[in-house]
Each structure stands twice: as C-alpha cells, then as structure tokens.
Amino acid sequence: MLxxxxxxxxxxxxFGALLMTVLTYTWxxxxxxNRQVLLTVLMLLAILSITGCAHDDQWTRADTAxxxxxxxxxxxxxxxxxxxxHYPCLEEAGDIAKHALGSQPSASGxxxxxxxxxxxxxxxxxxxxSKWRKVWLVGNAYGHGNAAYNNDKLFDKxx
Numbered sequence: 001m002l003x004x005x006x007x008x009x010x011x012x013x014x015f016g017a018l019l020m021t022v023l024t025y026t027w028x029x030x031x032x033x034n035r036q037v038l039l040t041v042l043m044l045l046a047i048l049s050i051t052g053c054a055h056d057d058q059w060t061r062a063d064t065a066x067x068x069x070x071x072x073x074x075x076x077x078x079x080x081x082x083x084x085x086h087y088p089c090l091e092e093a094g095d096i097a098k099h100a101l102g103s104q105p106s107a108s109g110x111x112x113x114x115x116x117x118x119x120x121x122x123x124x125x126x127x128x129x130s131k132w133r134k135v136w137l138v139g140n141a142y143g144h145g146n147a148a149y150n151n152d153k154l155f156d157k158x159x
Contacts, residue, residue: 057130066137067125070144071118077144078114080151082107090154094147 081097084090084105091103101109121140125133 057133059126060130063125063130063133063137066134066141067122070121070137070141073141073144073148074114074118077148077151078110080148080155081105081114082110084151084154087155087158090157093150093154097147 081092081101082105084092085107088104092098092101092105097105097113100113121136125136128136
C-alpha cells in the first residue's frame with residue numbers, strides 16, 4: 001500500500017511531469033492571455049492531483065510489458081524524428097513535435113524530448129489507477145507508433 005506519503009509523492013511527481021511538459025509549450029504560445037489560461041488550468045490540475053484519486057494498485061508485469069512497448073514505440077519515433085534532419089526537403093509533420101522541436105529536429109533535442117516523455121509518462125502511469133494506467137500506456141504507444149509510421153512515409157517520398 002502506498003499510504004498518504006506515497007500518494008503525495010506520486011501526486012507531486014505527476015504534477016512535476018505535467019508542469020515540465022506543459023511549460024515546454026507555454027512560453028512559445030505568444031500571447032499573455034494564452035499563458036494565463038494555461039497557468040490557471042495547471043493550478044486546477046495541481047489541486048486535483050494533490051487532493052484526488054489516491055489508490056494502492058500495484059505495478060504488475062502486464063504494466064511493465066505495456067511500458068516497455070511504449071518505450072519501444074517512443075524510441076522508434078525518436079529515431080525517425082531525428083533522421084528528418086538528413087533530408088533537407090522534408091519537415092516534421094506532427095504538430096506537437098514540430099512545435100517543440102522545430103521542422104528539422106536536431107538529434108540532441110529529439111532525444112532529450114523523448115527521454116523527458118519516457119520519464120514523465122512512467123510517473124503519470126504509476127500515479128494512475130490500474131484501469132487507467134493501461135489506457136494511458138496503450139494510447140501513448142499507439143500515438144508514437146503512428147507518428148513513427150508517418151515519419152517512415154515521409155522517407156518513402158524522398159526528396
């Protein structure tokens with residue numbers, strides 16, 4: 001069982017990961033109003049994460065298998081995203097990756113981004129109840145697998 005201290009630590013880790021991910025995009029939004037709305041939403045999420053949804057679900061072997069699958073698709077997405085820089089006529093197609101990494105992502109930027117995602121998604125998955133953990137990990141694995149597939153289609157077109 002996690003207990004109250006473990007629940008608070010996981011809630012704080014969840015909020016920290018969420019904050020780190022969102023702040024990456026916040027300051028690039030441009031307008032003060034967008035930043036204010038985003039910061040208000042973050043504050044509400046912080047309050048909910050600290051006060052809500054404590055659980056004592058254990059991390060299982062199935063969760064480990066799903067997380068390894070997620071990291072595999074994340075690594076493949078990272079590889080294909082980093083390769084775009086070798087093709088001057090190609091650009092990153094994903095809206096989030098393009099916003100965070102630019103249209104010609106560097107290898108170091110890509111792998112820092114992917115590493116941050118791997119760690120933050122583990123913390124988020126660990127904080128979620130078992131039922132939602134599976135949804136979170138499968139959804140993220142699908143998203144990154146789809147992004148890698150789309151990157152591969154870009155390479156097939158060539159320059």
